[in-house]
Amino acid sequence: MNELIDKIVGIVGWEAIRTILGVVGVLIVVVFNALILTWAERKVSAHIQRRIGPKEVGPFGLLQPIADTIKLIAKELLTPQNVAKPLYFLAPVIVFIPVMVSFVVIPFDARLQVKDINVGILVILAFSSLSVLSILLAGWGSNNKFSLIGSVRSVAQNIAYEIPLLLALLSVVLMANSLSLKDIVEAQKGVWYIFLQPIAFLVFFIAGVAETNRTPFDLPEAESELVAGFHTEYSGMRFALFFLAEYTNIFIICAITTTFFLGGYQGPILPGFIWFFGKTYLLVFVILWFRWTFPRVRFDQLLNFSWKLLIPVSLLNLIITGGILKL
Amino acid sequence: MVGKILEEIKTTLAGIDIHEASYEQKGYHLTVDAQKGNILDIAGFFKGRAFYLEDMCCVDYVDYLEIVYFFNRYIELCRVKVTLKIEPDKSIAPTISNIYTMARWYEREVHEFFGVYFDGHPNLTYLFLHDGIDHYPLRKKQVPVPEDVKRLLNSYKPEEEEDAFFVNLGPQHPSTHGVLRVVVKMDGEYVLSAEPVLGYLHRMHEKMAENRSYLQFLPNPARIDYPGALFFNLAHVATVEKLCGIEVPERAQYIRTITCELNRIASHLLWLGAFPADLGALTPFMYAFDDREQILDILEDVTGSRLTYCYFRFGGLYNDVGDTFIDKTKNFIKRLRERFSMYEKLITGNVIFVNRAKGTGILEQAEVTKYGCTGPFVRSTGIPYDIRKAEPYAVYDQVDFEVPVGTTGDNMDRYLVRIAEMEMSLRIIEQAITKLPSGPFKAEKVPKKLKPPKGDIYYAVESSRGETGVYLVSDESDTPYRMRWRVPSFSNLMTFPALAEGTLIADAIATLGSYDIVVPEIDR
Numbered sequence: 050m051n052e053l054i055d056k057i058v059g060i061v062g063w064e065a066i067r068t069i070l071g072v073v074g075v076l077i078v079v080v081f082n083a084l085i086l087t088w089a090e091r092k093v094s095a096h097i098q099r100r101i102g103p104k105e106v107g108p109f110g111l112l113q114p115i116a117d118t119i120k121l122i123a124k125e126l127l128t129p130q131n132v133a134k135p136l137y138f139l140a141p142v143i144v145f146i147p148v149m150v151s152f153v154v155i156p157f158d159a160r161l162q163v164k165d166i167n168v169g170i171l172v173i174l175a176f177s178s179l180s181v182l183s184i185l186l187a188g189w190g191s192n193n194k195f196s197l198i199g200s201v202r203s204v205a206q207n208i209a210y211e212i213p214l215l216l217a218l219l220s221v222v223l224m225a226n227s228l229s230l231k232d233i234v235e236a237q238k239g240v241w242y243i244f245l246q247p248i249a250f251l252v253f254f255i256a257g258v259a260e261t262n263r264t265p266f267d268l269p270e271a272e273s274e275l276v277a278g279f280h281t282e283y284s285g286m287r288f289a290l291f292f293l294a295e296y297t298n299i300f301i302i303c304a305i306t307t308t309f310f311l312g313g314y315q316g317p318i319l320p321g322f323i324w325f326f327g328k329t330y331l332l333v334f335v336i337l338w339f340r341w342t343f344p345r346v347r348f349d350q351l352l353n354f355s356w357k358l359l360i361p362v363s364l365l366n367l368i369i370t371g372g373i374l375k376l
Numbered sequence: 377m378v379g380k381i382l383e384e385i386k387t388t389l390a391g392i393d394i395h396e397a398s399y400e401q402k403g404y405h406l407t408v409d410a411q412k413g414n415i416l417d418i419a420g421f422f423k424g425r426a427f428y429l430e431d432m433c434c435v436d437y438v439d440y441l442e443i444v445y446f447f448n449r450y451i452e453l454c455r456v457k458v459t460l461k462i463e464p465d466k467s468i469a470p471t472i473s474n475i476y477t478m479a480r481w482y483e484r485e486v487h488e489f490f491g492v493y494f495d496g497h498p499n500l501t502y503l504f505l506h507d508g509i510d511h512y513p514l515r516k517k518q519v520p521v522p523e524d525v526k527r528l529l530n531s532y533k534p535e536e537e538e539d540a541f542f543v544n545l546g547p548q549h550p551s552t553h554g555v556l557r558v559v560v561k562m563d564g565e566y567v568l569s570a571e572p573v574l575g576y577l578h579r580m581h582e583k584m585a586e587n588r589s590y591l592q593f594l595p596n597p598a599r600i601d602y603p604g605a606l607f608f609n610l611a612h613v614a615t616v617e618k619l620c621g622i623e624v625p626e627r628a629q630y631i632r633t634i635t636c637e638l639n640r641i642a643s644h645l646l647w648l649g650a651f652p653a654d655l656g657a658l659t660p661f662m663y664a665f666d667d668r669e670q671i672l673d674i675l676e677d678v679t680g681s682r683l684t685y686c687y688f689r690f691g692g693l694y695n696d697v698g699d700t701f702i703d704k705t706k707n708f709i710k711r712l713r714e715r716f717s718m719y720e721k722l723i724t725g726n727v728i729f730v731n732r733a734k735g736t737g738i739l740e741q742a743e744v745t746k747y748g749c750t751g752p753f754v755r756s757t758g759i760p761y762d763i764r765k766a767e768p769y770a771v772y773d774q775v776d777f778e779v780p781v782g783t784t785g786d787n788m789d790r791y792l793v794r795i796a797e798m799e800m801s802l803r804i805i806e807q808a809i810t811k812l813p814s815g816p817f818k819a820e821k822v823p824k825k826l827k828p829p830k831g832d833i834y835y836a837v838e839s840s841r842g843e844t845g846v847y848l849v850s851d852e853s854d855t856p857y858r859m860r861w862r863v864p865s866f867s868n869l870m871t872f873p874a875l876a877e878g879t880l881i882a883d884a885i886a887t888l889g890s891y892d893i894v895v896p897e898i899d900r
Binding site: 097 | 541543549550551565653654658659662726728729731880889
């Protein structure tokens, strides 16, 4: 047996095996995260609204997401007439790939990381800004006016909010003196950056909520205005992929927040990955809480908020951080 | 006021036939017999004196058609009925839509139901009916639609315009609360024009009324406006009672007031849930429904149904209320007062909500007479017009309440006015419960087959959306000769194109949500 392993390792190398295992692990995390979040969203919303939520399938309705998934898979994939077929089919696939890549560099624990790239945060930002492309494809390809408006809104929104997102992260990068996520976590051994950089934390989290198209910034899919926005014409598993990507995006934003501001996997007694997931899901809960409490902002308010408030504030924060560090 | 107007009309418009009517019997103060030549002058005269077009309908007297206009004032009530007789064949009347914008829809309605042509109307197409109707439904004799005209009567088809981005909000759209269709012409996120297209829920209740006896029509009004079923029930019952001269016992009047106010709260709560949902906040919906459920339980106990109540009968009620009703209502009042502070925190204090609602969808006070808006919609502009105060029915003259008004007439004001109205309703209920007299709940000797004396009457009640009026013409038979429903949402919605124009699509939808429209009521 050992000989066989040695032989395989000799042929493909440790690095490749590690990557394959990582990809499988990431897939498992993504799917489980989506299942948990669908359940959590329904439960959280139910309790915020004084309802019970799902309770029939499994204990506390825990198996409800699985029943939903089976339903979505079993559904016929409807293709509306007059859609731009290549774009329409491609969009749900493309929406999913960038979010998967982002997982590669996230340190779940001190040793639980697929690959520690020394420009890790750049990888995440580069790939997460790709997801807007798929929204644009979906909106354009659907040949539906609501989808089109939704996707155009999404592009404007993503451009506006990527800048404060980046600026907020930069001030942390300056302090940690590294772009590698692991280094940043290690730099928070003493004090978490949320205490040193509270403004950057707020700006990043708000911009993150906007990047994931969640309430109060859910304009691309604003259901009272645009029916379902860019995924109006999608049903069945194609819709489920958008859904999966949305929940994965939420997880990634919360995971980055945890890594950058809440000390990542660090914490006493319990193993690191429990701390990591605990902090991340706490933030996820806050995002769900937003969704079921706030109304939606208007489009001009959304852009004004970013260009007139978040960007100047984060820029100022960056300058002050740089100045203090220089001194 | 009535005398002053009478004198003014006589001096201003020479050769006009004007009489004073018995307000106690007819529900209007003055009648004017207009001619085709002077109807525009008359409308212009009323417009200049801050009258609003309350209602406009047509009655077919076989020998001639009579177009009936009701003009009224928001302050100092003076209801004027203007009649215009026109020939039944090839009937043409001048349009007053240039003076009163609301007449555009009223005239389209008269046109499709009676075949009257309005000279100079900008868009004389069908409002409710579809293209395939081959006769005019409300005419007493069957009059076919001329073949060459049929093609002209097609519904509004805006998509033929080139180089424009049209979006159909509805008839299946989350924000239209039913099956309203609004054709929006857009430039990016901005609304260039918005045109409501009606008729998806048209059931012709006015024709149904002519085909059944007064008693048989009892369940229908609840279907016209389902969230405010009791007001419509009351409007129908009270109109017939007044025409027949049936005295209603005091206890019944008090119970009518209490149940109506409960219904008003229930209707406003439905809106309170739906309006934030239009802005993207879904949680208030559940909270409001939680409270509304309590009212439905209370009303179910006494009326037997939860939504489409048919509780009032000619001369009284379906059944008496007991002590449990009183106790439950008292508990509910206590509960809702506590809940108001929660709504305050959840909605009124929410900065996003305030930013969305303040300063959007502003209705100018000077504009309202053109449309004839009523209810919370007009009160938000600062006009304290409430039928409960202006012409008290039931026992509203015996309870102490105020009419909450807004200042600017924006979405926030409409929200605040409705919240204040709910609190006022609680006050009315409390007073009515303490004063509730014992005695019979039904008038004795009400004939099973009602045959009201010949004549007409206009009677209005304040529903949760505004003035709900019934214009009833009786010919001494057991069915109405003509029953016209004046519904508030209809004239409120007419303001939408003006309010939506030039705003962002999100604001237009928020404004539409603030109207509290009920589509079955508009379409009837």
